[in-house]
Amino acid sequence: NVYTFSDLPPGKLKLVASDLTHGKMIVLPDDLEGYGISAETFPVARALRMSCGIPFFFEPVQLKVGKGETIVVDGGVLSNFPMWIFEDEHGNKERPVVGLKLSRSQDEMPGHKIDNALDLFESLFSTMKNAHDEKYISRKHERNIIFIPVDDYSATQFDMDEETKEALMEAGRSSTIQFLKTW
Structure with missing residues (x-):
């Protein structure tokens, strides 16, 4: 309703x-x-x-x-991971917040290989999309984020088969269990 x-x-x-x-x-x-x-x-x-x-x-x-x-x-x-939205003007949160980020942690991210104009455009767009959020994800905030490695998949891959969907869900489940052991 x-x-x-x-x-x-x-x-x-x-x-x-x-x-x-x-x-x-x-x-x-x-x-x-x-x-x-x-x-x-x-x-x-x-x-x-x-x-x-x-x-x-x-x-x-x-x-x-x-x-x-x-x-x-x-x-x-402009902001693919807006965890800042849960903070007040002083940077405090009303309650604990756990984020799910569909990528590796920043330390584990491979660099962009740029060999042509299309690679350059993709890298530029990726940087524009992620730089703001990566600046926010400091060591302080990283401890509240579950990083789920999905490097081989994209948000626009609408034709995934059931096996792929299951593998992604298992990656999420596994990452979450690992995270909760130390949170």
């Missing part, structure tokens, strides 16, 4: 999206007022759609703003 943000306790759901028109990251529902939109009446499903609209795979969301519109896509374009 959740349709709009007013159906949820205040502050219990926050989604990150990327406003391409204005070149900025937005947190939903917090930033809707800045667009002249009531957060309380805004549909949660639309906010979710805005936050996961992977460019070139899904059509961007057109958000009507006054007499114009704003183009909104996946928040992962």
